[in-house]
Amino acid sequence: MKMEFKDWSDQWKELREDAGNYKDVLKMWKTSPRDGLNREEWKGIFGYRKSGEVKGEKCIEYKFLNIGNEERKHLLVNNSRLPKKHLDIYGVAHNMALGTQRRGQVIPDCLGRVEDRRSVSHPLAVEVKITANDVWFAVVENLQQVRMLRANVGNVKQFFNDKDFKGAWGMVLAPHKYFYPTSKRDNRLQKALKLIEFMAEKTEARIILASADRLSESKIDYVGGYWPE
Numbered sequence: 001m002k003m004e005f006k007d008w009s010d011q012w013k014e015l016r017e018d019a020g021n022y023k024d025v026l027k028m029w030k031t032s033p034r035d036g037l038n039r040e041e042w043k044g045i046f047g048y049r050k051s052g053e054v055k056g057e058k059c060i061e062y063k064f065l066n067i068g069n070e071e072r073k074h075l076l077v078n079n080s081r082l083p084k085k086h087l088d089i090y091g092v093a094h095n096m097a098l099g100t101q102r103r104g105q106v107i108p109d110c111l112g113r114v115e116d117r118r119s120v121s122h123p124l125a126v127e128v129k130i131t132a133n134d135v136w137f138a139v140v141e142n143l144q145q146v147r148m149l150r151a152n153v154g155n156v157k158q159f160f161n162d163k164d165f166k167g168a169w170g171m172v173l174a175p176h177k178y179f180y181p182t183s184k185r186d187n188r189l190q191k192a193l194k195l196i197e198f199m200a201e202k203t204e205a206r207i208i209l210a211s212a213d214r215l216s217e218s219k220i221d222y223v224g225g226y227w228p229e
Helices: 005-016 022-029 057-064 136-150 153-158 187-201
Strands: 074-076 087-094 108-113 121-128 169-174 206-211 219-225
Touching: 005 022, 005 136, 022 087, 022 187, 057 108, 057 121, 074 108, 087 153, 108 169, 121 136, 121 153, 136 153, 136 169, 136 206, 187 206, 187 219
Parallel strands: 074 219, 121 169, 169 206
Antiparallel strands: 074 087, 087 108, 108 121, 206 219
16 A cells, blocks of 8 residues: 555654554555655765764764764674674664655664674664653654665665665664663553564564663664564
């Protein structure tokens, strides 16, 4: 099913506020914007590009990305889901607009790539958070980004100049405390993790939650979620 871009994006936005609505998230994953609304090329987005004081989400983005055209390498560690001790994650680009329409535009905070245990690379949509919204909101936001990347794999491959890229994965990158609210009655983390597992079972969606607390050491700590082996 194909929709007008703004209508499609608006429905995704509504689901960010509807924690626990797994079935409607799945329905939206199965839809897409009408043809011709995926951006075909990107220029000048490599590396960290924001001006002004580096604070808030900028702190994470600055550490995840390099200045200029060089990728920045990080290690995903403490991931008991994978047999390999770590995975290599590369920070590549900043604020990558995925659509051609301003209204309802979808923009991952960072674009990266991850190498799996077979050394196959996957484009990586990174949603960065400090305190804004909540983890369910962030996962749904990231799912929409991954959905658009997967629908535009040919142009994404050209951007990376790598014909061997496979699919696209997602990551919510935030301080460790972001994922663990102080209220014991706040179960949005559990709902977000259930959503990730649900979508992994039903679709090609692959999302993890990760801590940015050790980004200064080029280490990203696994918190939860699912990437395949």
